[in-house]
Amino acid sequence: MTITDETPETVDGAARVRQRGDDAAVLRLSEAQAAAIGTDATTPDDDERVLLNMGPSHPSTHGVLRLMLEMEGETVIRSKPVVGYLHTGMEKQAEQLTFLQGCTNVTRMDYASPFFTELAFSLATEKLLDIEVPERAVWIRMLMSELNRISSHLLFMATNGMDLGAVSMMIYGWREREEVLRFFEKVTGLRMNHNYIRPGGVAADLPDGWKGEIEALLELLPPRLEEYDVLMTGQPIWRERLQGVGTLNTDEALALSATGPILRSTGYAWDLRRDQPYLAYDEVDFDVIVGTYGDCYDRYAIRLNEIRESMRIVEQILDKMPLGDYRVQDKKVTPPPRIRIDQSMEALIHHFKIFTEGFKVPEGEAYACVESPRGELGIYMVSDGSSTPYRMHVRGPSFINVQTMPHLMRESLIADAVAIISSVDPIMGEVDR
Amino acid sequence: MADGSYLKGFGVTFKKLFEDRVTGDYRGGKGLEKGKPDEKRPKADRLHGRHVLNRYEDGMEKCIGCELCAGVCPAKCIYVRGADNNPEAPTSPGERFGYVYEINYLRCIHCDLCVEACPTQAITESKLFEFSFTNRSDAIYTKNELLVGDDGKPQQLPWEDWRDGEDTMTSGWMRATSPAGDHRYEGVVHWAGELGYGLRDPETGQSAEANDDEGARPAASSVEHG
Numbered sequence: 001m002t003i004t005d006e007t008p009e010t011v012d013g014a015a016r017v018r019q020r021g022d023d024a025a026v027l028r029l030s031e032a033q034a035a036a037i038g039t040d041a042t043t044p045d046d047d048e049r050v051l052l053n054m055g056p057s058h059p060s061t062h063g064v065l066r067l068m069l070e071m072e073g074e075t076v077i078r079s080k081p082v083v084g085y086l087h088t089g090m091e092k093q094a095e096q097l098t099f100l101q102g103c104t105n106v107t108r109m110d111y112a113s114p115f116f117t118e119l120a121f122s123l124a125t126e127k128l129l130d131i132e133v134p135e136r137a138v139w140i141r142m143l144m145s146e147l148n149r150i151s152s153h154l155l156f157m158a159t160n161g162m163d164l165g166a167v168s169m170m171i172y173g174w175r176e177r178e179e180v181l182r183f184f185e186k187v188t189g190l191r192m193n194h195n196y197i198r199p200g201g202v203a204a205d206l207p208d209g210w211k212g213e214i215e216a217l218l219e220l221l222p223p224r225l226e227e228y229d230v231l232m233t234g235q236p237i238w239r240e241r242l243q244g245v246g247t248l249n250t251d252e253a254l255a256l257s258a259t260g261p262i263l264r265s266t267g268y269a270w271d272l273r274r275d276q277p278y279l280a281y282d283e284v285d286f287d288v289i290v291g292t293y294g295d296c297y298d299r300y301a302i303r304l305n306e307i308r309e310s311m312r313i314v315e316q317i318l319d320k321m322p323l324g325d326y327r328v329q330d331k332k333v334t335p336p337p338r339i340r341i342d343q344s345m346e347a348l349i350h351h352f353k354i355f356t357e358g359f360k361v362p363e364g365e366a367y368a369c370v371e372s373p374r375g376e377l378g379i380y381m382v383s384d385g386s387s388t389p390y391r392m393h394v395r396g397p398s399f400i401n402v403q404t405m406p407h408l409m410r411e412s413l414i415a416d417a418v419a420i421i422s423s424v425d426p427i428m429g430e431v432d433r
Numbered sequence: 434m435a436d437g438s439y440l441k442g443f444g445v446t447f448k449k450l451f452e453d454r455v456t457g458d459y460r461g462g463k464g465l466e467k468g469k470p471d472e473k474r475p476k477a478d479r480l481h482g483r484h485v486l487n488r489y490e491d492g493m494e495k496c497i498g499c500e501l502c503a504g505v506c507p508a509k510c511i512y513v514r515g516a517d518n519n520p521e522a523p524t525s526p527g528e529r530f531g532y533v534y535e536i537n538y539l540r541c542i543h544c545d546l547c548v549e550a551c552p553t554q555a556i557t558e559s560k561l562f563e564f565s566f567t568n569r570s571d572a573i574y575t576k577n578e579l580l581v582g583d584d585g586k587p588q589q590l591p592w593e594d595w596r597d598g599e600d601t602m603t604s605g606w607m608r609a610t611s612p613a614g615d616h617r618y619e620g621v622v623h624w625a626g627e628l629g630y631g632l633r634d635p636e637t638g639q640s641a642e643a644n645d646d647e648g649a650r651p652a653a654s655s656v657e658h659g
Binding site: 105175178187200201204227321351355 | 439477478480481507544550554558605606612614637638642
């Protein structure tokens with residue numbers, strides 16, 4: 001990690017968070033300690049407190065997040081997120097699937113931004129394989145990632161609007177997202193869970209006429225985003241609902257390991273695309289959007305403007321997209337071109353080996369991380385030299401960001417709790433995995 | 434607050450009343466009953482839909498029962514058993530054919546790795562994704578349902594929502610992934626002809642891109658056919 005000028009003193013920050021007293025933020029407390037605080041009764045009127053269960057089936061919990069809210073009237077005194085309702089054992093499942101099949105699994109974690117998990121998985125595998133991906137594959141990956149960031153943030157716009165009562169925004173957000181997904185469908189054959197970015201490159205080249213499609217998309221989106229500005233950004237109702245709600249400062253965000261828009265909303269410019277460039281992000285121009293107050297409004301505004309930044313990156317990718325191979329030409333990793341199967345016995349054998357047994361990955365450990373729309377998404381991969389991972393661990397940004405919720409919700413109104421859940425934008429598939 | 438920005442938001446919503454619906458002429462099947470147009474959006478060429486088992490132009494089955502599709506399937510939804518061809522009346526060219534072929538669509542995730550793995554292009558994807566079942570056994574498609582008919586078109590089962598022209602679009606993903614990342618193999622026919630259609634066209638790939646973009650690095654265009 002590079003220490004820049006604006007890096008705050010994290011150690012001091014953590015100390016300050018701790019100093020706030022036992023009954024303040026619920027940070028790394030044991031269950032017993034937490035219970036003790038609860039019975040400590042800082043308030044004399046214990047009878048007034050109600051434990052309210054929100055979720056797991058609640059429209060504003062983005063799937064199956066369950067929150068235990070300790071309420072005093074309309075005020076949330078303490079809260080505790082309960083996760084695991086969507087746990088499907090995907091990290092374990094990864095140990096059963098070969099590196100070739102693995103992408104079909106990881107892509108289902110963060111289903112709103114599937115390309116990022118595929119990318120992190122592929123980058124980690126490629127680190128272990130010690131292969132370099134062809135230039136075109138790098139740029140295709142970047143193109144798809146940025147489009148996916150747009151679609152994911154559009155989904156956030158939709159759900160954030162819906163959670164706060166701007167129901168028409170929900171329709172508009174989904175509508176625009178659909179345009180992006182339509183392009184994904186043309187490239188990968190699927191709208192979600194693409195299995196497109198694979199270790200070694202991407203599965204298929206961009207389809208004929210892709211440039212026109214993207215140009216149309218880049219033309220369509222800006223006026224729509226301006227509509228969002230009228231509908232939400234400039235709306236007094238919208239601002240009053242979000243400004244000053246669910247605030248977090250940089251120290252707290254760092255102490256809670258929050259990343260992505262949550263960390264950036266506190267004014268701390270941390271974006272892996274800029275700070276630890278992967279793919280070819282050091283060859284494109286873009287700004288890291290930061291907020292000032294760390295409230296729900298900042299998080300909303302950051303995401304809205306990140307859509308614009310992503311569009312800027314996509315424009316540059318259009319100009320710079322190189323030609324050439326888009327999958328590493330290593331016979332042990334990439335299956336042969338289909339026509340070669342009939343021409344060469346070796347090609348046929350490679351084809352059979354790769355699709356049944358998979359390719360073997362040298363023993364070792366690797367961590368690769370990418371800046372997903374929700375923050376740092378990392379995959380830690382351990383290989384024992386076989387064709388399946390020995391262990392795959394995912395550092396899911398949603399999962400870690402959910403931990404900021406009790407902090408954000410403290411002493412807020414129950415109506416604001418909805419706004420806060422929405423602004424954290426957790427994808428439960430990735431929280432529970 | 435008095436600047437009317439409350440109302441501007443309503444303006445955005447109000448304007449939408451006069452715009453065309455993004456769903457176009459799609460009415461979810463209800464239009465057909467009332468005699469109104471009921472059209473779906475055109476499907477993407479590479480769309481992964483329900484599979485089909487293809488046949489050669491002479492009517493022989495392409496599947497050789499090698500089980501590569503079953504081996505690569507991450508969801509383990511394919512069950513294949515091969516058997517020896519009867520030399521008098523062979524089902525497929527070569528020695529063996531797919532005797533049992535089943536896909537369980539309750540498990541299938543449509544990743545189309547089977548399509549990429551198939552060495553004879555026997556299994557490809559159609560563009561149909563709207564099919565639902567009322568019982569579990571309907572969800573298991575056997576060779577009877579998967580194999581294309583005598584005209585080379587996929588069979589249309591009662592619970593599948595096919596529209597005109599959709600049944601002719603198959604194998605887009607197979608063709609797109611055939612070059613396996615080697616740009617020299619783009620625009621090359623990697624596949625055998627199909628019953629009813631003959632040879633399908635490959636995608637143009639980067640050659641078109643290189644022509645309209647002079648500054649880009651040129652891609653080699655010729656491939657040795659061995």
